[in-house]
Amino acid sequence: MVRMTGWNGSNESTAERIANVLRQQITEGDVPPGTQLSEERLVARLGVSRNTLREAFRLLTHDGLLVHHHNRGVFVPVLDEADLVDLYRLRRIVECGVLRSLTGLDPNLLLPLRVEVEAAESAASRGEWDEVVTANMRFHQGLVRLTESRRIQDTTRRVLAELRLVFHVVSNPEVLHERYVRRNRALLDLLEAGKIAQAADELEQYLRDAEEELLDAYRTMRRVGSAEYARTSVAGEMR
Amino acid sequence: MVRMTGWNGSNESTAERIANVLRQQITEGDVPPGTQLSEERLVARLGVSRNTLREAFRLLTHDGLLVHHHNRGVFVPVLDEADLVDLYRLRRIVECGVLRSLTGLDPNLLLPLRVEVEAAESAASRGEWDEVVTANMRFHQGLVRLTESRRIQDTTRRVLAELRLVFHVVSNPEVLHERYVRRNRALLDLLEAGKIAQAADELEQYLRDAEEELLDAYRTMRRVGSAEYARTSVAGEMR
DNA sequence: TATTGCCACATTGTTCAACAATCTATAGGG
DNA sequence: CCCTATAGATTGTTGAACAATGTGGCAATA
Numbered sequence: 001m002v003r004m005t006g007w008n009g010s011n012e013s014t015a016e017r018i019a020n021v022l023r024q025q026i027t028e029g030d031v032p033p034g035t036q037l038s039e040e041r042l043v044a045r046l047g048v049s050r051n052t053l054r055e056a057f058r059l060l061t062h063d064g065l066l067v068h069h070h071n072r073g074v075f076v077p078v079l080d081e082a083d084l085v086d087l088y089r090l091r092r093i094v095e096c097g098v099l100r101s102l103t104g105l106d107p108n109l110l111l112p113l114r115v116e117v118e119a120a121e122s123a124a125s126r127g128e129w130d131e132v133v134t135a136n137m138r139f140h141q142g143l144v145r146l147t148e149s150r151r152i153q154d155t156t157r158r159v160l161a162e163l164r165l166v167f168h169v170v171s172n173p174e175v176l177h178e179r180y181v182r183r184n185r186a187l188l189d190l191l192e193a194g195k196i197a198q199a200a201d202e203l204e205q206y207l208r209d210a211e212e213e214l215l216d217a218y219r220t221m222r223r224v225g226s227a228e229y230a231r232t233s234v235a236g237e238m239r
Numbered sequence: 240m241v242r243m244t245g246w247n248g249s250n251e252s253t254a255e256r257i258a259n260v261l262r263q264q265i266t267e268g269d270v271p272p273g274t275q276l277s278e279e280r281l282v283a284r285l286g287v288s289r290n291t292l293r294e295a296f297r298l299l300t301h302d303g304l305l306v307h308h309h310n311r312g313v314f315v316p317v318l319d320e321a322d323l324v325d326l327y328r329l330r331r332i333v334e335c336g337v338l339r340s341l342t343g344l345d346p347n348l349l350l351p352l353r354v355e356v357e358a359a360e361s362a363a364s365r366g367e368w369d370e371v372v373t374a375n376m377r378f379h380q381g382l383v384r385l386t387e388s389r390r391i392q393d394t395t396r397r398v399l400a401e402l403r404l405v406f407h408v409v410s411n412p413e414v415l416h417e418r419y420v421r422r423n424r425a426l427l428d429l430l431e432a433g434k435i436a437q438a439a440d441e442l443e444q445y446l447r448d449a450e451e452e453l454l455d456a457y458r459t460m461r462r463v464g465s466a467e468y469a470r471t472s473v474a475g476e477m478r
Numbered sequence: 479t480a481t482t483g484c485c486a487c488a489t490t491g492t493t494c495a496a497c498a499a500t501c502t503a504t505a506g507g508g
Numbered sequence: 509c510c511c512t513a514t515a516g517a518t519t520g521t522t523g524a525a526c527a528a529t530g531t532g533g534c535a536a537t538a
Contacts, residue, residue, distance in 0.1 A: 013309060014521070039490070049522045051290050054491095058297045070252060071490055071529045090390050093340060097332035151329050155394055253492070278519070288493045289519095310500045310519060 015055035018048055022056060026065050026076055027161065028130070029168045033078040037066065064162040079166050081218050087163055088211035092204060094155060098144045099200035105146070105191065113142045113188050120181045129174045133167060136177060139184050143203075170217035180210065254294035257287055261295060265304050265315055266400065267369070268407045272317040276305065303401040318405050320457050326405070327450035329398055330379075331443060337383045337391060338439035344385070344430065352381045352427050359420045371416050372406060378423050382442075409456035419449065 012020075022042075025031050037057070043050050057074045060066040067077045079087075116139040123131035137160045144156045170176070183206050190199035251259075261281075264270045276296070282289050296313045299305040306316045318326075355378040362370035376399045383395040409415070422445050429438035 011309070040488090050490095051523095052521060055293070055297065055521095058294065062297075062301050072531095073490060086388050086390050089340070089386065089388050090394070093333060093336035093391070097336045101328070101332060147328065149325050149328050151325050151398070152332070155329070159390070279517095290494090291492060293520095294492095311502095312519060 014048055015052050015059065018046055018053060019056040019059040021046065022060060023063075023065060023161075026060070027164045031076050033076045033165055033169055035076045037074050037076070039073065063158050065165070077162075077165060079162065079169060081215060083162070084166055084211065084214055084218065087159055087166070088207055090155075090159055091163075092207045094152060094159070095140060095143055095207070096200050096204045098147050098152060099196055099203060102146060102196050105194065105196065109142070109146050109148075110188070110192060112145075113139060113191070116142060117181070117185050117188055120184060124178060124181050127174075129177060132174075132177050132181065133164070136180060136184065137164070143187075166214060170214060170221055176210075176213055176217065180206070252294075253287055254291050254298065257285055257292060258295040258298040260285065261299060262302070262304060262400075265299070266403045270315055272315045272404055272408055274315045276313050276315070278312065302397050304404070316401075316404060318401065318408060320454060322401070323405055323450065323453055323457065326398055326402055327446055329394075330402075331446045333391060333394060333398070334379060334382055334446070335439050335443045337386050338435055338442060341385060341435050344433065344435065348381070348385050348387075349427070349431060351384075352378060352430070355381060356420075356424050356427055359423060363417060363420050368416060371420065372403070375416060375419060375423065376403070382426075405453060409453060409460055415449075415452055415456065419445070 022031075022037070031037070039050055039053060043053055046053065048056075057066055057068070061068050061074065064077070066074045068074050077083075116135045120132050120135035120139065123129075123135060140160060141153070141156060144152050147153075167176075183202070187199055187202055187206065190196075190202060261270075261276070270276070278289055278292060282292055285292065287295075296305055296307070300307050300313065303316070305313045307313050316322075355374045359371050359374035359378065362368075362374060379399060380392070380395060383391050386392075406415075422441075426438055426441055426445065429435075429441060
């Protein structure tokens with residue numbers, strides 16, 4: 001096997017490249033929550049050194065997509081109800097706070113929002129629910145981009161990345177995400193009409209409803225599917 | 240030189256220990272903004288391997304206390320006016336949002352706030368301004384702890400850590416921090432009286448005033464002290 | 479049978495040395 | 509004075525080695 005060393009053909013470091021590969025596999029659900037990522041196996045599979053892999057681990061840990069247990073390794077976190085509540089509490093504060101703090105609206109920043117709304121509607125009509133989720137996330141990322149604040153955007157990016165892990169714990173994403181496509185459009189309409197305060201209130205309720213429905217999904221999952229859940233998703237190991 | 244390998248006598252990893260050493264030096268101002276941290280020299284001085292040092296770098300980069308330039312190394316960031324505005328925008332949204340989202344108040348969580356207020360007052364009377372800043376930061380950290388939300392607390396921790404870098408760019412901290420000790424007490428009084436909404440409004444104005452004063456400090460510094468600033472704080476190198 | 483203690487094994491934590499790739503500064507030519 | 513090329517210094521990445529820890533099995537015991 002020919003192994004490249006040093007220059008890797010792009011401007012991103014090898015660790016970042018590896019981190020992006022793993023990030024995609026985790027966010028897409030290929031590596032379910034609870035899975036341990038073995039250094040030895042991933043080194044063999046990805047063709048990088050242990051140190052570089054561990055650096056990639058750190059980048060993902062930064063985003064909450066991996067958790068590190070000292071002397072035990074890294075795992076895809078299993079988010080529970082408390083995490084869900086925590087994530088939505090932060091989302092409400094940040095996203096609604098962003099809207100309420102706006103003094104003016106740059107129409108150029110509203111354009112990408114419409115793109116995402118339509119992408120979500122299109123994907124929903126085709127039944128591509130993963131794409132619906134992705135477009136929805138990009139929509140909310142675009143919402144906070146209205147502030148042009150790097151740190152707020154970074155915070156939101158991390159929160160949304162973790163939220164994807166929640167979506168992989170609860171099943172049947174379609175029933176959850178379907179109605180929020182419509183509410184995204186309603187939200188955008190309010191913003192385009194300049195009704196910022198009203199949009200913030202709608203978003204607040206939107207997020208409360210979403211949290212409540214996800215909590216319901218957690219509860220029913222724990223009631224009817226705990227055995228199945230334990231069999232399929234716990235103590236896995238990424239090869 | 241006897242070099243310890245493996246077990247280091249505590250439950251934290253070597254990288255975390257090194258990160259804490261560097262964190263203190265950076266937040267205390269021993270390593271001014273703009274300084275490059277040379278791997279070679281720090282490896283020699285701290286007695287750890289390059290890989291471990293680089294892991295410590297990652298941890299600090301995570302908190303915004305270091306910035307990484309690809310193929311050029313890590314630096315203590317020099318925060319400018321835009322960063323200052325960004326940090327305070329996030330502070331206002333998070334800290335005020337936390338207060339406004341409170342439904343009830345746990346008196347037990349208010350106790351540490353009073354401790355910090357009195358610590359700040361005591362330190363101010365003794366003229367120990369660094370300790371005033373630290374107590375002030377712990378006060379605001381305690382404020383967001385009212386939510387008992389891990390992620391909100393982490394976000395605040397990062398923001399406050401970065402803010403310390405701002406305080407090292409502008410000089411004369413005493414005149415800036417003195418009056419905020421009093422406002423901290425006023426804030427706490429409002430909270431202890433259960434006037435949460437009023438406290439949130441006071442905090443909002445508090446943070447706007449602080450941002451404005453720091454911006455003034457930046458402007459005067461750039462006007463009267465740009466030559467001195469360039470001489471003392473730019474392109475340093477940590478030995 | 480259930481529990482405890484011990485030990486071997488697998489995995490992670492850390493170090494070290496080497497080389498590749500990149501950046502920076504300097505010197506030389508136009 | 510500006511541009512380019514080269515040399516030196518620094519970071520990026522690798523691979524191997526050993527230390528320390530966590531895990532699970534096995535035997536001895538109650």
